[in-house]
Amino acid sequence: MQPSAGLRQLLPLLHPHRRPLVLAAGLSLVAAAGALAQPALVARVVDVVGTGESLLPSVGLLVVVLVAASALGAAQQYLLQRTAEGVVLTTRRTLADRLLRLPVAEYDRRRIGDLMSRVGADTTLLRATVTAGVVEVAGSVVIAVGALVAMALVDGWLLLVTVVSVSVGLATVVLVSRGVRRLSQRAQEEVGAMTAAVERALSAVRTIRASGATAREVAAVGAGAERAFEAGVRVARLQALVSPAGSIAVQGAFLAVLGVGGYRVADGSISVAELVAFILYLFLLVMPLGQAIGAWTQLQTGLGALSRVQEILALPPEDDERPERPAAAAAAAPVDTVGSPPLLELQDVTFGYPDGTAVLQGVSFQVPAGSRVALVGPSGAGKSTILALIEGFYPLDGGVVRWAGTDVRELPRAALRARLGYVEQEAPVLAGTIRDNLLLTRPDASDPELWRVLADVGLTEVVRRSPRGLDVPVGDEGVLLSGGERQRLAIARSLLARPDVLLLDEPTASLDARNEGLLWDTLATASADRALLVVAHRLSTVLDSDQIVVLDRGRVVARGTHGELVDTSPLYRELATAQLLV
Structure with missing residues (x-):
């Protein structure tokens, strides 16, 4: 578990919204002044009744103050709620930006569902932190201090009775609420784990159904929900202890003031009007104290969630824009x-x-401009890893990758990736439309360019089947397309960007013989003005490569053309023989 965040970590999130927060605080102070004035005005009304003077001026002033204080309170609440939504919006944008810029290795170490939970559930808890945990605490403190001052002016003995009664309850609340932040953070972690379990199940729902594992996955998600429930109950149990402590303090103070105050009235130390004003001030004291107690508890809950947000924001992003050097050109x-x-x-x-x-x-090995180089070898030899390293997804432990003779570590990563086209083995397709997926690499591409690249990979007829054309939906992760169609769409997306080097990881793994031939014709044409680096298990697709690099257990064991390797490389000859190529 990460250390809990504190108010120091919350302040940077509030800083962009400091103006509305200051205005809300100002409204809170004015509303507090109106609330503090009301008991004195009520006492004035009681005195006027005793003297027989006209009630209209005193009652009218009381009504005006009451309405004005209520209106200011409503304006303050709206401003706070709006500001809280702004804080949540800013936090979500910042968190999403950081999540999408983390080094690829971070995604290998973490569960995507848990990361999603931080953007959703955790940031939502910050709303209550702002509305009930910051300004309202300040406003409650102002009212409480003002009430204490007014009560001291009315009668010091009654104030002493009040302070003793309330202090016992407050001490209990402080002791109880100390564990809320830690338990709340734990509860949010369990929610994140449950969300990750749901994301895992939904992302492979077809495999789960086909494997007859639905009941087991439901049980696994249910177990996660149960753990989240138990963690939430622990938080609720601790929070529930706060309310009785506050109620006991309020009722005890009221009864003590009523008893001692009645005695003080009887012996003539204070008047009935002063006792009424004191009791009203007592209510003004205990009500904001109750609000402050609840706000403090919510603040602890919000800070527990903030610690999970801060954990991600503290991670360094991928170094997209390295300092420009002369060689970067x-x-x-x-x-x-x-x-x-x-x-x-x-x-x-x-x-x-x-x-x-x-x-x-x-x-x-080398990839000259305009050449076709193939990486072959047994599974686990490191072929796909080489493509990931060229893209800069992971730092090298040793050696160097050069672009046009320049160490890629001296180049802006974004500029380098703009010259590379990368098609992963799983050929991911984003939810949305055909157009959305193609424009991912070139948002300024025209419709004729989109149709041209679709024709290059043999997808034109597939797209024309729908009257919506380029705007036909592909479903979540491209589920409405076949595996081969997804792969061809991913290749079209890369070709549209006109890269200098195409990195292809098993580009024809999901294609039938006809479409495989069509695609290789397209790639052969593409390689006339760009280089191809292809990972292949089916050697028949790379027989005419300019160079074939054979890998085994992470090492290059042979290099050459198909004919050369059949004569010189036992491993390549074994692979070719198994595929009936020799």
Whole structure:
């Protein structure tokens, strides 16, 4: 569990909204002054009744003050609620920005559902922190202090009785509420775990149904919900102790003041009007104290949620924009001249996961401009990892990746990625439409360009089946498309960006023979003015590559053309024989 956040961490979130908060605080002070004036005005009315004077001026002033205080209170509440929504909006935007910019390794370590819970449930709790935990506490303190001063002016002995009675209740509340923040943070963690379980089940619902595992997944989600329930009950149990303590303090103070005050009236120390004013001031004291107690409890709950938000905001984002260096211009310069360095080069690249598992060891090869290079080898040899490292998703443990002769660590990552087209093995498709997915890489592309690239990958007829054309929905994660259609759409998305190098991870794994041939014709045309780096298990798709790099257990064990490797590489010959290519 992360350490709980404090008010110091809350202040930066409130700073952009300081003006409305100051205005709300000002309204709270004015409303507090109106509330403090009312007992004195009531006492004045009681005195006027005893003297037989006209009640109209005193009653009229009391009504005006009452209405004005109520109106100011309503305006303050609206301003607070609006400001609280603004704080939640700002926090969600900041948190979403950070979540989408985290290093890829962070997504490997965390559950997506838990991250989603922080944007939703945790930020929602900040609303109560602002409305009931900041300004209202300040307003309640002002009213309480004003009431105490007024009560001291009325009768010091009654004030002493009040302070003793209320202090006992407040001490109990402070002791009880100390654990609310910790338990609230734990409850939010359980909610995050439950959300992660739901996200896991829904993202694989077809597999779960086909495996007959629905009941087990329902039970797993239910168990998470049960743990969240139990954590929430622990918070509620602790919060429930606050209310009786406050009630006992209020009732005890009222009874004590009523008894002692009656005695003081009887012996002539104070008048009935003064006792009435004191009791009204007592109510003015205990009501804001009750509000302050509730606000303090909600503040602890909100700070528990804030600690989960701060945990993510404290993570460093991926370094998208590195400081510009003179060599960075190479990322934007054309590199296809005689004698130029290769477009892409890996030299002695070493990489392993944080748990110590070695993936790549001393990998070296080159991708010249306009060439087609294939990476082949057994599963787990590190082929897909190489593409991820070229994209800069993970830092290298050793060696160097160069773009046009320049270490990519000296280039702005965003500029480098703009020159790369990357198609993952799972060919992810975003929820939305065909148009939305294509425009992901080039938001300024025209409709003719979109239709042209769809034709290049053989998707034109698929899109024309719907009268909505480019605006046909693809479903969540592209579920309304076949696996091959999703893969072709992902490739079209990359081709639309006109990259200098296409990184393709099993690009034809989900295609039939006809569409595979069509796609390779398209890629052959594309490779005329750009380089291709292809990961392939089906060797038949890369036989005509300019260079085939054979990997085994994270090392390059052979390089060459198909014919050369059949003669010189036992591993490649074994793979080719298994696929009936020799």
